[in-house]
Amino acid sequence: MFGNSLLVRTTALVIWDVLAWIAASMIVSGLRYSWDLSRVDWVAIIVYTAIAMFIFFGIGFATKLHIAKFRIGSFEESLWLSSTVFVSAVVSLAISWFFPPGDTFVPIIYAVTLPFLVIVLVLSGRAGFRVLKNYMRRGSPEAKPTLLVGAGTLAYQIIRLVEDDPNSAYDIVGMVDDAPNKRHLHLGSVRVLGTLEDIPHIVRKHNVAQVLLAISNADRKLVNRVSELTGGATGPELLVMPPLSEMAGRSTDLRSMRKINIMDVLGRGQVQTDLSQIAGYINGKRVLVTGAGGSIGSEICRQVHKLGPQELIMLDRDESALHGISLDIYNNALLNTPDIVLNDIRDYEALRKVFETHRPHVVFHTAALKHLPMLEQYPEEGWKTNVFGTLNLLRLAKEFNVDRFVNISTDKAANPTTVLGRTKRLAERLTVYFAKESTGKFLSVRFGNVLGSRGSMLWTFQKQIDEGGPITVTHPDVERYFMTIPEACALVIQAGAIGRDGEVLVLDMGEPVKILDVAKKMIALQNRPIDIVFTGLRPGEKMTEVLVNEGDTEERPFHPLISHSTVDEIAPEDLEGIKTETLASELDAYKRGAGVTADQVQGGV
Structure with missing residues (x-):
């Protein structure tokens, strides 16, 4: 018309x-x-x-x-x-x-x-x-009755987008909001129908097919509450807008809406970082990221790239991973530029050439072997990468006067009981040693499990669900800390700005979550029956992780989500004696725990 x-x-x-x-x-x-x-x-x-x-x-x-x-x-x-x-x-x-x-x-x-x-x-x-x-206005014939949760700015933007799109797939029937001052609010032609507790009644009354969470960076408590009120996987489809960190400067778009996933259920809201502090040590600087193709390394590369470094050197021994991160950041994967480096941190001489060529100001060291049971079976490989690979980087960082060296560690380094934990603990102690020997600032950042990293628990569970199950859980009471990859990396970069020389900075992981609960929530999102099988704790595996050692000091002087702790240093010349003694005990422990011979341990089971 x-x-x-x-x-x-x-x-x-x-x-x-x-x-x-x-x-x-x-x-x-x-x-x-x-x-x-x-x-x-x-x-x-x-x-x-x-x-x-x-x-x-x-x-x-x-x-x-x-x-x-x-x-x-x-x-x-x-x-x-x-x-x-x-x-x-x-x-x-x-x-x-x-x-x-x-x-x-x-x-x-x-x-x-x-x-x-x-x-x-x-x-x-x-x-x-x-x-x-x-x-x-005539919406699409396939437009589904949709309820908005939240009656703020994002809801208003969504309503405007729907009203302006004659082919919109959303027929917004109303909004719900707990704020008393919004009880009678109208946004355009859409009004508030009640509070969150009224969702079940509204869903039945208006035959709602979709519920859209129109709240930016909603925390997991709110996501879980809305999911329960809508009936979970058996109720209306629950949609969310991606967090601001995922929007990457894009405006609100109806195409950005997606189904709720396990990271929305377990993750937290947007992490607040001080961009002025971060930009001060990254903008205009040459930044080297080891393990750049991994889950943590690649996200650090993405966030660092947005901060305007003079050069971003991405180093990894996996050429396919380098191809992926190059395509993601630069929208091409020619792999013919010197800032894409195929290298193994175990190779000191090759690594030295990288430092000679690029002379980085800042190093984020994320390269590591991380799979706990694999390292229990092959402990020497863990030593080669997690300890001696880190030592190679620290020596070169000292020689080439790196301004800031950030070593990425793990919560398993606190009161370590596994090869992974012990090798990463030694990497932290080496970092402290070189902090005292170098002119730059050297520190470590420790955190727990990240959601969705390659080969992680969620990745494994999803593969098992896709195959029809069962999901394997070690113990019904085992629990872990979780954090999304973007929020972990944002805090890592912030920690690099506020950390003091030789410190171990520990990221606040929130409350620990039972692995069994995670498995049940992932199954609930699928709306189909999947069995859960308990396999038993593996050798050296803890029931609950800790983030700091017993007796370690802990303070939060600069950021509410970052604790500052300390560990004892260790000199490089002391490693060989520890290695010989530790490897023997680790192989013996694995042999007893797995019920295999020492020869099988060395050669593979």
């Missing part, structure tokens, strides 16, 4: 505004003077009105007020229209006052009343257009 032609829109608005000025003039003249005016007064009124109209449309076309500058009927358009009408009336009155036609001044009552009535008529026409457009 209305069309999308800019010419039609502009013409219609101009005609309406001309009629509004004429009608306002007639109404004011009729009500105030019953049209009983002398010819001279009529001339003054006509001249005043004509000048005001000329100025109004002149400003309108100069500022494109009538040419799709604003959404019709929006607050912004109303403000501009009102201001333009008043400016036009004031200027016209001034001209009429200093240059009166026929030495007759325009009646002051007419001059004051006219602009107010013009504004009423101009805005009423636009408001009526909006109401009629919304009433006659």
Whole structure:
């Protein structure tokens, strides 16, 4: 009916505004003077009105007020229209006052009343257009009844997008919000129907097929609450907007909506970081990231890239992983530039060439072997990468005067009982040693499990679900700390800014979560039966992880989610003795725990 032609829109608005000025003039003249005016007064009124109209449309076309500058009927358009009408009336009155036609001044009552009535008529026409457009809007035949959770800015943006899209797949029936001051709120043609507790009733009453969480960075408690109120996997489809960290500067878009996943259920809201602190040590600097193709390394690369480094050197021994992160960041994967480095941190001489070529200012060391049972079977491989690979980097960082060295550690380094924990603990202690020997700032950052990393528990569970089960859990009471990859990396980069030389910074992982509960929630999201099988704790595996050693000091002087702790240093020359003794005991422990011979341990089982 209305069309999308800019010419039609502009013409219609101009005609309406001309009629509004004429009608306002007639109404004011009729009500105030019953049209009983002398010819001279009529001339003054006509001249005043004509000048005001000329100025109004002149400003309108100069500022494109009538040419799709604003959404019709929006607050912004109303403000501009009102201001333009008043400016036009004031200027016209001034001209009429200093240059009166026929030495007759325009009646002051007419001059004051006219602009107010013009504004009423101009805005009423636009408001009526909006109401009629919304009433006659035809959504997609497949549009599903949708309930919005939240009645804030994001909800308003979503409603506007849906109203402007004639083919939208969403038919918004209403909103729910717990805020008392929003109980009777209307956003466009959509109103608040109740609070979160009213969701089950609203879903039944309006036959809701989709529930959209219209709250930016909702925490897991809210996500879980809404999921329970909607009936979980058996109720309406629950959709969310990605966190701001995932939006990467993109505006709100209906295509951004996605189904709820386990990371929404277990994750936290957006982590607050101090960009001024972060930019200070990354912007304009050469930054080296080891393990750049891994889950943590690749996300650090993405976040560092946004901070404007002089050069981002991405190092990994996996060429396919380098291909992936290069494509992700640069939208190409030519792999023919010197900042994409295929290298193994075990190879000291090859690593040295990298430092000689690029001379990095900042190093994020994420490269590591991390699979606990694999390292229990092959402990020497853990030593080669996690200990001696780290030592290679630390020596070169000292020699080439790296300004900041951030070693990524794990919660298993606290009171370690496994090869992974012991090797990462030694990497922390080596970092402390080189912090005292070097001019730059050397520190470690320790955190627990990250959600969705390659080969992680969630990745394994999802593969098992895709295969129809069963899901394997070691013990019904085992629990772990969890954090999403983006929030962990944001805090790692922040820790690099606030950490003091030789410290171990421990990220706040929130409350520990039972692995069994995670498995049950993942199954609930699938809405199909999947068995869970308990396999028993593996050798050296803890029932509950800790983030700091017993007796270690812990303080949070700079950031509420980052604790500062300390560990004892260890000199490189002391490693060999520890290695010989430790490897023997680790192999023996694995042999006893797995029920295999020492020869099988060395050669593989």
